[in-house]
Amino acid sequence: MxxxxxxxxxxxxxxxxxxxxxxxxxxxxxxxxxxxLNKNAEDLKARGANQVEIKSADFAKAGIxxxxxxxxxxxxxxxxxxxxxxxxxxxxxxFEKDLDALNQLYQVNTLSSLNLLTLLANEMxxxxxxxxxxxxxxxADRGRPSNYAYGSSKAAVVTFLQGMRARLAKSNVHxxxxxxxxxxxxxxxxxxxxxxxxxxxxxxxxIIQKGLVKRRNTLYTPWFxxxxxxxxxxxxxxxxxxxxx
Amino acid sequence: MERYSWGGYPNTQQQLKQLSSxxxxxxxxxxxxxxxxxxxxxxxLNSEGVLLSSQPCDHFxxxxxxxxxxxCEAGVNLKSIIQHCLPMGWFLPVTPGTQYVTVAGAIAxxxxxxxxxxxxxxxxxxxxxxxxxxxxxxxxxxxxxxxxYFYATIGGLGLTGFITQVTIQLKRINSHKLLVTSxxxxxxxxxxxLSENADDANEYQVAWLDCTATGSKLGRGHFISGRxxxxxxxxxxxxxxxxVPLTSPVSLINNLSVRCFNSLYYQRQLGQTKILEQSYExxxxxxxxxxxxxxxxxxxGFLQHQCVIPKNVGKEAIKxxxxxxxxxxxxxxxxxxxxxxxxxxxxxxxxxxxxxxxxMDFPYQGxxxxxxxxxxxxxxxxxxxxxxxxxxxxxxxxxxxxxxxKWEALEKMRDPQIASDFWRRVIQ
Ligand SMILES: Cc1cc2nc3c(=O)[nH]c(=O)nc-3n(C[C@H](O)[C@H](O)[C@H](O)COP(=O)(O)OP(=O)(O)OC[C@H]3O[C@@H](n4cnc5c(N)ncnc54)[C@H](O)[C@@H]3O)c2cc1C
Ligand SMILES: NC(=O)c1ccc[n+]([C@@H]2O[C@H](COP(=O)([O-])OP(=O)(O)OC[C@H]3O[C@@H](n4cnc5c(N)ncnc54)[C@H](OP(=O)(O)O)[C@@H]3O)[C@@H](O)[C@H]2O)c1
Numbered sequence: 019m020x021x022x023x024x025x026x027x028x029x030x031x032x033x034x035x036x037x038x039x040x041x042x043x044x045x046x047x048x049x050x051x052x053x054x055l056n057k058n059a060e061d062l063k064a065r066g067a068n069q070v071e072i073k074s075a076d077f078a079k080a081g082i083x084x085x086x087x088x089x090x091x092x093x094x095x096x097x098x099x100x101x102x103x104x105x106x107x108x109x110x111x112x113f114e115k116d117l118d119a120l121n122q123l124y125q126v127n128t129l130s131s132l133n134l135l136t137l138l139a140n141e142m143x144x145x146x147x148x149x150x151x152x153x154x155x156x157x158a159d160r161g162r163p164s165n166y167a168y169g170s171s172k173a174a175v176v177t178f179l180q181g182m183r184a185r186l187a188k189s190n191v192h193x194x195x196x197x198x199x200x201x202x203x204x205x206x207x208x209x210x211x212x213x214x215x216x217x218x219x220x221x222x223x224x225i226i227q228k229g230l231v232k233r234r235n236t237l238y239t240p241w242f243x244x245x246x247x248x249x250x251x252x253x254x255x256x257x258x259x260x261x262x263x
Numbered sequence: 264m265e266r267y268s269w270g271g272y273p274n275t276q277q278q279l280k281q282l283s284s285x286x287x288x289x290x291x292x293x294x295x296x297x298x299x300x301x302x303x304x305x306x307x308l309n310s311e312g313v314l315l316s317s318q319p320c321d322h323f324x325x326x327x328x329x330x331x332x333x334x335c336e337a338g339v340n341l342k343s344i345i346q347h348c349l350p351m352g353w354f355l356p357v358t359p360g361t362q363y364v365t366v367a368g369a370i371a372x373x374x375x376x377x378x379x380x381x382x383x384x385x386x387x388x389x390x391x392x393x394x395x396x397x398x399x400x401x402x403x404x405x406x407x408x409x410x411x412y413f414y415a416t417i418g419g420l421g422l423t424g425f426i427t428q429v430t431i432q433l434k435r436i437n438s439h440k441l442l443v444t445s446x447x448x449x450x451x452x453x454x455x456x457l458s459e460n461a462d463d464a465n466e467y468q469v470a471w472l473d474c475t476a477t478g479s480k481l482g483r484g485h486f487i488s489g490r491x492x493x494x495x496x497x498x499x500x501x502x503x504x505x506x507v508p509l510t511s512p513v514s515l516i517n518n519l520s521v522r523c524f525n526s527l528y529y530q531r532q533l534g535q536t537k538i539l540e541q542s543y544e545x546x547x548x549x550x551x552x553x554x555x556x557x558x559x560x561x562x563x564g565f566l567q568h569q570c571v572i573p574k575n576v577g578k579e580a581i582k583x584x585x586x587x588x589x590x591x592x593x594x595x596x597x598x599x600x601x602x603x604x605x606x607x608x609x610x611x612x613x614x615x616x617x618x619x620x621x622x623m624d625f626p627y628q629g630x631x632x633x634x635x636x637x638x639x640x641x642x643x644x645x646x647x648x649x650x651x652x653x654x655x656x657x658x659x660x661x662x663x664x665x666x667x668x669k670w671e672a673l674e675k676m677r678d679p680q681i682a683s684d685f686w687r688r689v690i691q
Contacts, residue, residue, distance in 0.1 A: 036343070036347075039347065040350070053284075054284075057284075057322050058322065060322065060323070060324060060325070061322040061323045061324075064323035064324060064325050064326040064333075064334075064335070064347075065323050065326070065347040066326075066328075066347055066350070066351065204283075204319070207281065212265050213509075214508045214509060
């Protein structure tokens with residue numbers, strides 16, 4: 019299988035890629051930091067992957083998506099599986115003051131994703147096979163005062179994926195939206211907290227791999243976040259306004 | 264409060280920092296290298312500085328599937344080694360009773376497994392590692408280069424520097440399964456007879472014993488031996504685990520549950536001898552099936568007690584300890600007994616030595632627990648044995664110094680920026 023990983027330095031993407039690191043699979047890793055990319059490539063090879071190539075790309079720059087997909091195709095030939103995990107979390111307080119930061123959040127999390135997905139959809143539609151995994155977040159389920167900029171940047175992609183999934187189903191291409199809860203990773207390192215609501219990249223990766231086998235459409239990781247978000251979504255707006263979530 | 268050691272006693276305030284990559288400079292403040300916190304006591308704690316976690320450094324660097332030589336970063340855990348190397352026919356030459364241990368942690372405590380008698384400890388399979396000192400100096404250590412640092416660091420409790428990457432030798436296997444024989448025996452004496460007569464083809468040997476039995480049944484238990492199957496599948500069978508989601512406010516491990524569990528466990532096997540096939544996970548890592556099982560001991564936490572006693576006096580000392588435990592009715596949930604062999608890694612402060620090792624755990628119930636453990640320690644010291652620092656939170660400085668005479672040499676090699684609560688306690 020030929021696997022394209024976008025945001026390959028992410029803790030979650032890394033853990034997913036490792037689960038597929040065996041002689042049957044080749045990888046193309048895309049992220050910003052080249053040193054980390056090299057290390058991850060070496061890692062996957064040592065774990066048994068057949069071939070691993072890397073590309074450093076900064077999705078804060080608009081318009082680089084076609085080139086990224088072209089070079090992935092040149093390296094892998096056919097792309098069978100895509101994992102998309104690049105994004106920034108940022109700080110809601112900053113987004114409320116700084117329009118450039120807000121625009122950049124949307125550039126990285128939303129626009130680059132929609133561009134990449136559009137290109138990949140066309141590619142896979144012709145191939146008539148393939149899997150696309152997009153890592154969204156439970157934060158996309160409802161805008162909350164503490165992180166509605168980030169949450170909405172993911173929500174746009176989630177809605178986009180719903181339509182794309184239905185479109186591509188006719189071509190035997192599967193699209194899976196993953197919504198992790200709290201995961202211990204560099205993204206959340208600054209957040210105090212631990213306990214039963216927190217999960218690890220390894221556990222999330224295991225759920226993703228199993229979810230793909232079962233061709234799940236939307237996957238909460240771990241599953242209990244589905245319950246939590248169902249409750250959060252059902253709170254009437256007039257009450258929600260008074261909560262500090 | 265979050266716990267940073269497996270036993271949860273002592274539960275002191277800790278601050279955890281991540282070493283973001285193996286090339287990142289070490290912090291300027293007092294620190295202690297930290298793996299997955301699977302040490303029970305205070306040897307992985309540093310309340311007067313920070314804990315420096317190796318978790319971001321979890322990359323494989325090179326694996327030669329022809330020779331089984333693996334080079335990886337310090338924070339790689341044993342589970343991930345097995346998951347990637349077992350399908351290629353390689354396994355850990357030595358493994359402790361949990362896979363959630365980092366390679367560097369395994370070196371720092373020079374861990375042992377059920378095959379110690381024949382295979383020695385983890386350090387015997389370490390070909391080299393890189394050690395970074397707080398000065399920024401990077402030392403490649405092996406039996407031939409920087410050999411002082413090599414042997415000081417194996418079993419060196421993390422004190423000599425930060426291990427960044429490690430090269431180890433794995434061993435060939437042909438199946439994920441083991442052929443296991445479990446024999447029920449009636450008395451401690453039988454354990455020694457069974458060990459003596461055991462077939463060396465069964466490289467793994469361990470006994471679980473019922474610590475509530477007394478008198479003519481003292482030390483009764485199950486003698487379990489096993490070996491890798493000669494052929495079969497090299498696959499990773501799926502295992503369904505359970506998890507203890509929260510720390511219980513009180514210990515669920517008490518006299519009653521210990522009694523019930525020990526009796527039931529002893530009786531679980533009707534026949535005298537049972538032969539079965541087991542995959543590697545249930546055989547080596549039964550406790551890993553219940554994630555965070557340590558939370559069952561409640562907020563107070565618990566202490567482990569593991570000693571090794573020289574062979575010639577082993578039987579008498581173990582009898583004395585078991586009798587004391589039975590008399591004081593302070594039963595331990597799990598009691599494990601096994602023989603250790605003479606093969607040594609050469610680590611200055613390595614715990615294993617030829618003899619018999621006994622491991623137990625006790626819920627912390629205040630000073631009485633500590634006093635009781637000191638009484639066990641005295642039996643160990645009198646017999647010329649020693650206690651395992653990875654599982655200790657209580658031994659006296661005098662006990663430690665007498666058992667580990669090379670502690671002064673290690674103290675000289677210690678990185679001045681590195682310290683642990685354990686070290687401060689035992690060398691005072
Ligand atoms: C269920 C269970 C079963 C166990 N069974 C066994 C057994 O059968 N045999 C056995 O020997 N042990 C056993 N242990 C103990 C365990 O194997 C050791 O405590 C091991 O060292 C823990 O490794 P860790 O990665 O969690 O390290 P930690 O506990 O976090 O640290 C252990 C030591 O390693 C040092 N260290 C960590 N990383 C580095 C680094 N990068 N550089 C330098 N030093 C470092 C630390 O400073 C500390 O001194 C068991 C533990 C559990 C919880
Ligand atoms: N951690 C959580 O609790 C959590 C919860 C819900 C959802 N998620 C989602 O899960 C995914 C993975 O998260 P993670 O926790 O694994 O995060 P992470 O380790 O912080 O990884 C994020 C990755 O995104 C890449 N990236 C950021 N900006 C980029 C840019 N401009 N161009 C290219 N790449 C860029 C980074 O690459 P470089 O390292 O090369 O810079 C980084 O490795 C994200 O989409 C995140 O939103 C995470």
